[in-house]
Amino acid sequence: MNRPFVFINVAMTADGKIDTFQRRGAAISSPRDKERVDQLRADSDAVMVGGRTLLDEDPKLTVKSEARRAERAARGLTPNPVKVGVVSEAKFEPHSKFLHEGGGRVVIFTTPRTSNEQFAFLRSLGVEVFVHEGERVDLRAMMQTLHELGIKRLMVEGGATLNFELIRLGLADELYAYVAPMIFGGDSAPTLAAGSGLERSAAVRLQLLHAESWEDGGVLLQYKIERAA
Ligand SMILES: NC(=O)c1ccc[n+]([C@@H]2O[C@H](COP(=O)([O-])OP(=O)(O)OC[C@H]3O[C@@H](n4cnc5c(N)ncnc54)[C@H](OP(=O)(O)O)[C@@H]3O)[C@@H](O)[C@H]2O)c1
Numbered sequence: 001m002n003r004p005f006v007f008i009n010v011a012m013t014a015d016g017k018i019d020t021f022q023r024r025g026a027a028i029s030s031p032r033d034k035e036r037v038d039q040l041r042a043d044s045d046a047v048m049v050g051g052r053t054l055l056d057e058d059p060k061l062t063v064k065s066e067a068r069r070a071e072r073a074a075r076g077l078t079p080n081p082v083k084v085g086v087v088s089e090a091k092f093e094p095h096s097k098f099l100h101e102g103g104g105r106v107v108i109f110t111t112p113r114t115s116n117e118q119f120a121f122l123r124s125l126g127v128e129v130f131v132h133e134g135e136r137v138d139l140r141a142m143m144q145t146l147h148e149l150g151i152k153r154l155m156v157e158g159g160a161t162l163n164f165e166l167i168r169l170g171l172a173d174e175l176y177a178y179v180a181p182m183i184f185g186g187d188s189a190p191t192l193a194a195g196s197g198l199e200r201s202a203a204v205r206l207q208l209l210h211a212e213s214w215e216d217g218g219v220l221l222q223y224k225i226e227r228a229a
Contacts, residue, residue, distance in 0.1 A: 003143035004154040007174040021186035025057040030216040033178045042068035044155040050162030051087035062102035080104040089113040109137040164195035181217035
């Protein structure tokens, strides 16, 4: 199967949480980590998020630094990477920042659960919409489509359910995790990878490519994601 190079980026606490039990998109990254994330976005062809992150938090997913946007333009690229949303039932607000900020290309993968009104709204904005039959988006077919759209390097920015499914299906190549020096706890607080989970014998193996200890107390980890054991 042809697909982009896919990497997942997360900011997590030392107990593996990527948000608190309140699920309001808690700040975890340090200022230095935010710069690192901005550079990763600027170096990507597209940036992707899952449906709950998309609809609950409405992220802009733009490159924040003007210098990095200019550097992309100098390379003949659009100032911001393509935004990609994976959402079973799209329910965007009229003034969604995800849809409107940055002025670039937006691609949505969804299912027939999305209403006709939403389809009409998205298409009126020029959003490219791909509809997959079934309850959820077919992530393998989605990767093939992204490849056909010219996406070679895809950054995935969560959340927990999308991360897990991509890892489970062997559709993610690398993982960056910034581990912040704090603990959130909470049974219901999302972790790096959620979903149905794997038995120990099926655990996905990681190979550590790089580790850095930062002056802000955080640790940056870069892993290659290998096949299930
Ligand atoms: N710290 C970080 O780096 C970071 C980054 C991003 C997000 N987050 C946090 O992550 C949390 C959200 O994560 P989440 O796990 O609740 O949701 P999510 O991964 O953002 O979104 C998953 C949703 O996408 C839809 N979907 C459609 N097709 C899918 C498929 N094939 N596989 C998986 N999902 C599919 C599903 O909707 P249906 O269930 O309706 O089918 C699913 O609920 C938030 O608390 C957010 O703050 C943290």
